[in-house]
Amino acid sequence: MIGPFKKRRRPFAYPGEEIRLPGSGPAPRAPREQNASSRGIETGRLRLLVTACLFLVAYSVVTGRLVQLMVLAPWAAEEPAQASAPDPVPLEVRMNRADIVDRNGLVLATNLPTVNLIADTRAVPEHDLQRAIRVLPTLFPEMSSEDLKTKLVPGKAFVYLRRNLTPVEQQAVNDLGIPGLHFERSERRVYPAGRLVAHVVGATDIDNRGIAGLEKSFDTALTSGQGALHLSLDLRLQHAAHQVLSDAITRFEAQGGAALVMDARTAEVLAMVSLPDYEPEKIGETTEDARFNRATLGVYELGSVFKVFNTAMAIDAGMRITESFDAANPIRISRFTITDFHPEGRWLTVPEILEHSSNIGSARMAMVVGTERQQEFLARMGLLEPLPFELPEVGRPLVPKVWREINTMTISFGHGLSVTPLHLITGVSALLNGGLYHAPTLLKTDPNAPPEGRRVFSEANSIRMRAMMRLVVEAGSGKSADIKGYYVGGKTGSAEKQLRGGGYAKDAVLTSFVAGFPITDPRYIVLVVLDDPKAVKGTYGFRTAGWNATPAAGKLIAEIAPILGVAPVYTSPAGAFDPTLIRQVGLKLDDATEDKHLAAR
Known part of the structure; x- marks a missing residue:
């Protein structure tokens, strides 16, 4: 049809699709099924987003904790274990403990x-x-x-x-x-020298903390990064002393003993042995007796070796060595009687009193000097107080509370005053080295800066003491220590052992021998102490020092003198002393020396 009644084209639509023409009003709502599907999709997306955020947070927390533990505070990982460990030990104590070495750098303790x-x-x-x-x-x-x-x-x-x-x-x-x-x-902690240095070096516990000896004394220093601890000890001399003492204990069936070697000019302890001993790595398994250091902790009445100090005290007080004292008869004081083991039955000079080890002569000399001067002299020699020494195991001398006349007499021959073997050798060192007292030490001293020492005795009197101690070895009870080529001067000592409850054991003795060599100019002092040696085959029923401690000391000197570089000399040592002193003391001269002295007169 033409004009306003034109025919319109129907819009194209897919099958089932509703055709909506322009101007026909609002579109109807979508079906219910389509709306539910959209909401499901949105919900799924939301859940995925939330899950992803949760994973992100979790990974962030884990990452942050790892950074804290591994970077910011690595030690924090150890805190739970440390907190629950019993008595935790600081890492610096357990680890990197310094070595202990002898004077030649040989390792005595390491890790x-x-x-x-x-x-x-x-x-x-x-x-x-x-x-x-x-x-x-x-x-x-x-x-x-x-x-x-x-x-x-x-x-x-x-x-x-x-x-x-x-x-x-x-x-x-x-x-x-x-x-x-x-x-x-x-x-x-390991100890390459083992029991050889047990009482010097000591030991550590399972946590590497020092519990005995130098390990205990220097526990802080050994863990502070200061480097190795250098000792005065010479392992070669230590081995010799250990072997000689061990042989003597076995030979004379002694309970134990001690041996020391000291440098007379510096008081450095070159060897120190106490037997029985123990393996430092097994200190917890050993006996109390084996752990006991007889050289520094044992306090004893040492007997006649103390006559060295009594003689020195007398000449220090101005007594002439030619003076004589009545040793013919025992001394009775109160309920006590002082006698001689081998009485001479006559008057004796000062050197003869030392040579024959007269208790009677020593007591009379002491009474002339007096109690007050005796106390002062023994204090000057460091015999009345504990020694300043590097070991924690140091004994305190047993001094009379009231120093009476009877104490003065008995102390003159080594009874009534108890000291350690270390006290004895340190005091004798001062008497023989020219009169300078040095505190004993286990630390190596600088050879370019030797210690000055403290004057306690005159050099002239020191020479007199050398000559008189040579007489003891040459003609007295020290003959078995007279080693050819190495002029030895010394003194023997035998004392009844003290009982813990008081009094003395009649069937137990403590024997000792102290010596200096070469006695013309002493460089080294040696001391051997035997705890209750027995009379054995070859000692003819005797168990005094001249039969056991003295030959042991002589053997030790013979072994260590070459190591120390002491050259043997085969002329009379009397030639090193003044001719007048030689006559006064009574030293022997060889023919050449005697002719020389006669020509000089």
Whole structure:
């Protein structure tokens, strides 16, 4: 049709689609099924977004904690184990403990790296816990299943199972594959010289802390990074002293003994042995007697060796060595009687009193000098107070509370005053080195800066003491220490042992011999002490010092003199003394020396 009645084209539509013509009003709503589908899609997207955020937060927390533990505070990872460990030991104490070496640099104490076996039972499954209890004793026989049951209790964060594993043992534990068994880095203190230096070096506990000897005294210094501790000890001399003393104890069936070698000019202790001794690495397994240091802690009445100090005191007080004293008869004072072991039955000069070891003559000399001067002189020689020494095991002298006349007499021959062997050798060193007192030391001194010392005795009197002590070896009770080529001067001592409850044991003695060599100009002092030696075959029923301690000291001198570089001399030592002193003391002269002195007169 033409005009306004034009025919309109029907819009195209897909099958099922509603045709909407312009101007026909608002479109009807979408079907209900289509709206539900849209909402499901949106909900899924939201859930995915929330889940992703949660994962991001979780990873952020884990990453932050790892950074804190591994970068910012690496030590924090150890805190739980340390907090639950009994008596935790600072790392600087356990690890990197400095070496201890002798005067020649030989190692006496050092560390070996090792590991300790520990357990965190919180990380061990129950079946593995039972397997550990069953299997570990097969690797370590000293462990028991019962002991492991008490240690491997579930819930414990830190338990020590065994210390100082060898690499083989560590690998064997590792091969078990048990979770919760861990290895702690550690160090083990070892002593290459073993029992040879036990009483000097001492020992450490399982946590590498010093508990005896120099290990204890220098515990802080050894762990402070100051380097090795250099001792005055010479391991060669230490070995000789240990061997000689051990042989003497065996030969004379003694309970024990002590031996010391000292540098007379510096008071450096070059050797110090106390027997019986112990293995430092097994100090916890040894006896109290073996741990006891007889050289520095033992306090004894040393008997006639004290006559050296009595004689020195007399000439220091102005007494002439030609003076004589009545030794023919015993001295009776109160309920006591002073006698001589081998009485001469006559008047004796000062050198003869020392030569024949007269108790009677010594007591009379002491009474002339007087109690007050005796106290002053012995104090000057360092015999009345504990010695300033590097070891913690140092004895205090036993001094009379009231110093009466009877004390003055008995102390003159070594009874009534108890000191350590270290006291004795230090005092004798001062008497023989020219009269200078040095505090004893176990630390090596600088040869370019020797200690000055304190004047306690005149040099002239020191020479007189050398000559009189030579007489004891030449003609008195010290003959068995007269080593050819090495002129020795010394003094013997035999004393009844004190009983703990008071009084003296009639069947037990303490014998000693102290000596200087070469006696013309002493460089070294030697002391040997034997605790209750017996009369054995060859001693003819005697057990006094001249039969046991003296020959032991002579043997020690013969062994160490070449090591120390002391050249043997085969002319009379009397030639080193003034002819007048030689006559007064009564020293022997060889023919050449005598002719020389006669020509000089």
